[in-house]
Amino acid sequence: MTLIPKLAALGILFSLSTPLWAASLAYVSNERDNTISVIDMAKLEVIDTIPVGQRPRGILLTPDEEQLYICASDDDTVQILDLATNRIVDTLPSGEDPEQFALHPNGKHLYVANEDDAIVTVIDVETKRVLAQIEVGIEPEGMGVSYDGRWAVNTSETSNMLHWINTETFEIEKNMVIGARPRHVEFTHDDALLWASAEIGGTVHIIDVEALEEIHTIDFRIPGVNQDRVQPVGIQLTSDGRYAFVALGPANHIAVVDAQTFEVLDYLLVGARVWQVALSPDEKTLLTTNGVSGDVSVIDVDKLEVIKTIDVGRFPWGVRITSGSGS
Amino acid sequence: MTLRDFWYCFMGVQKREWLRFWQQRTRFASALVRPLLWLVVFAAGFRMVLGVSIIPPYVTYITYETYIVPGLCGMIILFNSMQGALSMVYDRELGSMRVLLTSPLPRPFLLFTKLLAMGSVSVIQVYVFLLIARWGVGVRPPLEGYLAVLPALLLASLMLGALGLLIATWIKQLENFAGVMNFVIFPMFFLSSALYPLWRMQEASPWIHQLCLLNPFTYAVETIRFALYLQWNPLAFAITLAVTLVFAALATTGFRPQRTRLLGVRNV
Numbered sequence: 001m002t003l004i005p006k007l008a009a010l011g012i013l014f015s016l017s018t019p020l021w022a023a024s025l026a027y028v029s030n031e032r033d034n035t036i037s038v039i040d041m042a043k044l045e046v047i048d049t050i051p052v053g054q055r056p057r058g059i060l061l062t063p064d065e066e067q068l069y070i071c072a073s074d075d076d077t078v079q080i081l082d083l084a085t086n087r088i089v090d091t092l093p094s095g096e097d098p099e100q101f102a103l104h105p106n107g108k109h110l111y112v113a114n115e116d117d118a119i120v121t122v123i124d125v126e127t128k129r130v131l132a133q134i135e136v137g138i139e140p141e142g143m144g145v146s147y148d149g150r151w152a153v154n155t156s157e158t159s160n161m162l163h164w165i166n167t168e169t170f171e172i173e174k175n176m177v178i179g180a181r182p183r184h185v186e187f188t189h190d191d192a193l194l195w196a197s198a199e200i201g202g203t204v205h206i207i208d209v210e211a212l213e214e215i216h217t218i219d220f221r222i223p224g225v226n227q228d229r230v231q232p233v234g235i236q237l238t239s240d241g242r243y244a245f246v247a248l249g250p251a252n253h254i255a256v257v258d259a260q261t262f263e264v265l266d267y268l269l270v271g272a273r274v275w276q277v278a279l280s281p282d283e284k285t286l287l288t289t290n291g292v293s294g295d296v297s298v299i300d301v302d303k304l305e306v307i308k309t310i311d312v313g314r315f316p317w318g319v320r321i322t323s324g325s326g327s
Numbered sequence: 328m329t330l331r332d333f334w335y336c337f338m339g340v341q342k343r344e345w346l347r348f349w350q351q352r353t354r355f356a357s358a359l360v361r362p363l364l365w366l367v368v369f370a371a372g373f374r375m376v377l378g379v380s381i382i383p384p385y386v387t388y389i390t391y392e393t394y395i396v397p398g399l400c401g402m403i404i405l406f407n408s409m410q411g412a413l414s415m416v417y418d419r420e421l422g423s424m425r426v427l428l429t430s431p432l433p434r435p436f437l438l439f440t441k442l443l444a445m446g447s448v449s450v451i452q453v454y455v456f457l458l459i460a461r462w463g464v465g466v467r468p469p470l471e472g473y474l475a476v477l478p479a480l481l482l483a484s485l486m487l488g489a490l491g492l493l494i495a496t497w498i499k500q501l502e503n504f505a506g507v508m509n510f511v512i513f514p515m516f517f518l519s520s521a522l523y524p525l526w527r528m529q530e531a532s533p534w535i536h537q538l539c540l541l542n543p544f545t546y547a548v549e550t551i552r553f554a555l556y557l558q559w560n561p562l563a564f565a566i567t568l569a570v571t572l573v574f575a576a577l578a579t580t581g582f583r584p585q586r587t588r589l590l591g592v593r594n595v
Contacts, residue, residue, distance in 0.1 A: 224371070252388070269388050297387055305467065309387035 024280060024324030025083075026287055027068050028296055029056035030313025036070065036081065037296075037312040039287075041280065041321060044298055044308050050086050053079050058100035058143075059318035063107050068320065069125075071098040071112070078112065078123070083322070093130055095121035100184075102143040102152065104167060111152045111165070113140035120154050120163070122170055132170035136163045144185035144194070146209065153194060155182035162196055164212065174212050179203045184276075186235040186244075188259070195244060197232035204232050204246055206262060218246075218257060222267045225251045234276040238283050243301070245286055247274040254288055254297075256304055268306050270297035281323035289316035328431065336432050337440050344444035348451075355452065358406065362399040362456055366464055370395050382524050384558035396466045397552035398521025400453045400476075401544060404484045405516060407449040409507055412491030415441070435579040438492060439485075442575075446484030453480055472555040479554035482567055483547040489574035490543075496581040519545040520552075543570040 024041040034056060038048040053072025056079075060069050068081040071094065078092040078101065094101075097116040104111070109131065110123045120140055122132040137159025145152045145167070152165040160182060164174040179198025186195045187209070194207040206216040220230045231249030237259055238244075244257040252274060253267040271290025278287050279301070286299040290309070296316055298308045348355065373391040381388060418424035427437055457473065460466040494507060516522075518538045525545070529536040539545050549563035 269390060271388055293388075306387045309381055 022324050024322055026278070026280075026296070026319060026321045027059060027061075027081075027083075028287075028289060028312050028316045029059045029070060029318040030294075030315060031055055031057055031291070031317040032315040033313035035313050036068070037316070038086070039296065039310060039312075041285065041324065044310060046310060046312060048086060049313065050081065052081065052088060053077060057317045058098070059320050060101065060103055061320045061322060062103070065322045069101065069103070069110070071101060071318075073097050073099055073115070078110070090128075092123050092125060092128055093121075094123065095119060095130070095133065099141050100143045102145045104145050104152070105147060105149045109167070111143050111145060111154070113143050113154055115139055115141060118156070120152070120165065122152075134163075134165055134170055134172060136172070137161045137175075142182060142184040142196070144187055146187045146191045146194075147189060148191050150191075151187075151209070153185045153187075153196075155185055155196060157181045157183065157199075160198075162194075162207070176207070176212065176214075178205045178207075178214065179217070183233045184235055186237055188237055188241065189239045190241075195235050195237065197235055197246060199231045199233055199249065202227065202230045202232065204235065204244075204257075216262050218262050218264065220246070220248060220251070220255050220264060220267075222248070222251055222253055225253070234274075234288075236277045236279045236286060238279065238301070240283075245277050245279075245299075247277050247288055249273055249275060250292075252290070254286070254299065266304055268299060268304065270299075270306060271295045271309055276318050278319040278321050280321040285321070287319045287321060289319050291315045291317065333432060333436065336430060336437070340427070340437070340440045341444045341447070344441075344448060348448045358403065358452060359456055359459070361406065362403055363459060365399055365402070366392060366395065366460060366466075382526070384553045384556040384560070390466075392460075392464050393466045394524070395522060396457070396460050396468075397555055398516075398519070398548050400456065400480065400551050400555075401483060401519075401521055401548040402516055403452050403456060404446075404449045404480065404547075405487050405512055405544065407445065407452065408484060408487035408491040409494070409512055411442075411445040411488060412495040412507070415492065415495045434582070435575070438579050438582060439575070442485055442488035442492065443481070445488055446481055449484045450477070450480045468555045469557055472557050475557055476551055476554040479550045479564075482564075482571060483551060486543065486547055486567055486571035486574060489571055489578050492578035492582060493574055496578065515542060515544040518542050519548055521545075521548050543567065546570070 026039040026041055028037040034054050036050045036052050037046050040047045052070055054074035056070045057073050058071040070079040072079050076096045078094040079088050080090040082089040094112045095114040097114055098112045099115045101110055101112040108124055108126055110125050112121045114121055118138050120134045120136050124131050136154050137156025139157035140154050141157050142155035152167050154163045160177055160180055162176040163172050166173050179201025181200040182196050183199045184197045194209055196205045204218040205214050208215045229250045232246050233249050234247040236245045241259050244259045246255040250273045252272050254270055255264050256266040257264050270288045271293035273292040274288045274290045276289045284301050286301055288297045294314050296310045296312050297306050300307050370392045519542045528539050546563040546566040549560055550567050553560035
């Protein structure tokens with residue numbers, strides 16, 4: 001063996017051992033602690049805890065991943081966290097008790113569900129002005145905007161409805177009754193279908209976006225778990241259309257669903273009362289927020305296995321993951 | 328005596344044990360039924376019981392099935408070792424053990440060889456059990472864990488084998504195996520971390536918790552559990568090793584062929 005291949009091998013080893021890009025980070029809102037926990041996705045450890053407004057719930061990342069929007073529900077505001085400095089740099093006039101929100105693909109219009117007021121507030125994040133307030137059903141919670149930007153969908157927990165909002169006119173075009181206590185909606189990446197979870201109904205409803213009709217209902221049966229504990233909330237869909245992950249609340253499991261056949265493939269055990277889920281941008285990892293046990297479970301999407309559970313603050317609620325390839 | 332003599336003897340004893348294992352294939356299968364019943368029937372009823380806390384070596388929530396697999400590995404070894412002890416009494420009475428002990432090689436070496444031979448048969452059973460647990464019940468430790476657990480399994484089988492040997496020197500009759508079951512196997516199995524984590528035992532009763540802490544089987548099971556999940560539990564390992572050495576020392580000094588002869592005279 002000559003020296004050159006040896007050196008080349010050494011060079012490869014060396015380049016593998018040095019990080020080529022910044023670490024991917026996960027942000028978790030702790031509803032009871034009024035903090036955001038920051039998790040290093042490479043080490044799977046909490047590396048920072050940032051104090052924020054009261055009762056932080058829904059969170060989202062701006063498309064450039066430089067800011068995190070936080071629904072500070074009890075402060076009746078949306079806070080903007082600068083991710084370079086980990087400081088709150090601004091607030092948005094969200095209306096009362098914001099719980100969940102969604103950003104339009106134009107990056108400007110933020111749709112906020114105001115739980116106590118039965119309205120959806122649309123905010124222009126650049127001018128910080130309220131563009132519209134749309135009356136919806138009682139206790140609005142889930143918010144989703146289609147990838148093409150045409151629809152914003154809100155769920156109202158007590159009215160058991162989905163409200164289809166035209167994003168150009170800010171008016172409701174259709175109300176649709178689905179299972180009891182709808183909590184969360186998620187569009188498929190091609191905008192063909194909308195997945196909606198019904199917490200009390202214990203079901204997930206699949207809606208054809210073109211026809212605005214329900215085409216399928218998914219039931220969940222976990223061996224050894226009482227059926228009334230099966231309360232679906234958060235949903236994530238992989239962009240290849242392969243899997244859907246559904247958080248089943250106090251059943252303490254994540255359902256893995258075949259997104260084509262709607263068959264449940266597996267149930268993965270996580271912490272207590274799992275509500276929200278987030279896929280990493282590379283879709284290799286799924287994080288779940290386990291509210292009652294105060295931790296976040298890490299799921300390997302390829303293996304469909306829970307690989308670790310990380311302690312965060314009290315009652316973790318929302319979770320978002322950066323791609324980390326920024327620098 | 329050369330190293331070759333040792334090797335010759337070592338392989339002879341191993342081969343005999345393997346031959347016996349091969350001739351008793353049905354016993355091998357039936358020995359797997361016991362832990363599998365525990366895993367499939369007993370554990371199924373407790374599926375969600377442990378999904379409330381995370382204890383090392385686990386890094387996330389586990390089902391009860393996942394928890395008891397290392398304990399059931401220990402159970403396989405425990406039963407096999409005690410059965411092995413019984414067979415040594417049998418051997419001693421029928422003379423094949425005496426033939427072995429007439430070898431000019433040192434007795435501790437002979438007994439160690441014998442224990443290792445019995446242990447390797449147990450280890451094969453454990454691996455078959457682990458595979459069934461993986462494919463049948465979905466208990467999936469990391470793949471490297473199957474390799475890492477090998478030394479832990481061998482150490483546990485040496486420890487329990489030495490204990491079996493020690494008991495064998497006390498047993499006067501073959502029929503006493505029922506007594507061994509009641510006074511050794513069941514207490515060792517139940518008063519350990521095999522079925523429930525120690526914090527659960529502590530909640531239930533501090534006394535039982537203390538007994539579990541005094542039980543060497545607890546440490547053998549924990550060594551297996553940690554190794555299977557690629558972690559290192561120095562305390563459990565050190566205690567298992569120390570207990571193995573003590574048991575082995577006591578057993579080898581106590582295991583005398585004369586005793587059999589005396590018993591034989593008494594039996595006549």
